[in-house]
Amino acid sequence: MQNFANKFTTYALKNSLGATATSNKITGENTTSYTFNNLDAGYYLVYVTGGKEIQSSLVTVDKDTNTVNLKTEAPSITKTADNDTVSIGQVVKYTVTGSIPDTTGYDQYQYIIHDELSNGLDFVNDKNGTALGEDATTVNVAVALKDGTDASTAPTTANLDTANNKKMSLDLSAWVKANQENNKGKEFTVTYYAKVNANAVVTEKNKAQLEYGNKPGETTTTTPSEAKTPTYPLDILKKKSGSEEKLAGAKFELYKNATDAKAGTNAITVSGSNGNYVVDSTSSTTVFESVASIDGKDYNLHLNGLAAGDYWLKETEAPAGFNKLTDPVKITITKTSDTEWTVKKNDTKEEDKIIDIENSTGSLLPSTGGAGVIVFAGVAILLVFGVAVSFIRDKRKAC
Structure with missing residues (x-):
């Protein structure tokens, strides 16, 4: 029946x-x-x-009221990213998943995917981050049926909004109609790429919507499907040991592993000034420097654009008159929700998300390490040598 x-x-x-x-x-x-x-x-x-x-x-x-339950699912799409968190300069692969609707009986049918990036992202043409041309009107996309059926007749580019190149639209109307005979109901994916720029923030998110319908001017637009790709800051309070006095002139480098940090190789490149820096893959600079203060902030050095993960912070130069840290400091950034994260210093959680780095003066061994360790070791060697000489002399006299 x-x-x-x-x-x-x-x-x-x-x-x-x-x-x-x-x-x-x-x-x-x-x-x-x-x-x-x-x-x-x-x-x-x-x-x-x-x-x-x-x-x-x-x-x-008949004379009684009858109820017919027809369970149908309206067309929809979902957008996902290949990374939960990102760093500035990283290329992100986005995937929109949908299915070919049944358009039987419709003379025409609109099926258009609209995508809008946030300010911290720019469309690029491939996984290598190939930038769009200055006057580009399209961006590359790839359409594939999830069961492996040939989808080579699908469009390979989407149109960019002439007033805002962070918006694009992919018109799949003709392709959907052409696939009614053999492929209706099948799931498909659309993939494309965007690059994280210096405007990226923790609340980084972007959205895709589907516009569909059989009558122009009477189409339905779905609720946006958002892909959230936060990027995180590293905030440092550089201060005098045992005091709240902020110290300017401390220079640091950041590494992705302890081996590189100790060797001083492959440091993360940055750009910026006056205590405010961003991760910058196009830069040749690796050093970022603290200032006396940053207005309205409890820290005096800020680096933005890090993905969640482990990092090693290395002090390359201490403020004049202070001892430099002898060992890198391990920093761990962990995503806890779309808008929240935690920061740890040497595996201890920093509740305010600020890394305190203290410097000591003089020749005493500072609590966080410093140049004083060299002086301390030298004094210790001299004392041991003096005791040994004294012992030998006493022994000769006894003989």
Whole structure:
């Protein structure tokens, strides 16, 4: 019976058979049903279109009210990123997943994916981050059917908004219609790339929406599907040991592993000044320097644009008159939610997300390490040598 109803529906739609009663589009935020009134007794075919697939049922109408439950899922898409967190300069692969809707009976059908990047991202043409041309009107995309069926007839570029090149639209209307015979209902993916720029922040997010429908001017736009790719800051309070006095002139480098930090190789490149820096893969500079203060902040050195993970902070030069740290400091950034994260210093959580780095003066061994360790070791060697000489002399006298 269901098979007959489905075939009847397809025939009716393809041959434009007149309906006894039509509901047209069910609209309204909380509207999920439609009531047909004043029908003659008899058999009726009820169907719903505009979803991933057409749903239909044969029903008998008599003196009692009958209810037909047709469960159909409206077209939708989801957008995901290949990384949960990102660093400035990183290329992110985005994937939009959808399915080919059943457009039987429609003379035309609009199926358009709209995507909008946030200020911290720029469209690029491939995984290598190839930039768009200055006057580019399109960006490269790749469409694939998830079951491996050939999708080479799909568009390979999406159009950029002429007023805002962070917006693009991919019109799959013709491709969707052309795939009704063999591929309707199948899932497909659209992939494209964006590069994280210096404007990236923790709340970095971007969205994709689907516009669909069979009547121009009466299309439906889905709720945005957001892919959130936060990037994190490293805030440092450089101060005098045992005091709240902030110290300017301390120079640091940041590394992705302890081996590089100790060897002083492969430091993360940065750009900026006056205590404010960003990760910059195009820069040749690796050093960032503290200042006396940053207005309104409890820290005096800021580096933005780090993905979650472990880092090693190495002091390369201490302020004049202070001892330099002897060992790198381990920094751990962990994502806890889309907008929250934790920061640890040498595996101890910093509740305020600020890394305190203290410097001592003089020749005493500072609590955080410093040049004083060399002086201390030298004095210790001299003392041991003096004791040994004294012992030898006493022993000779005794003989």
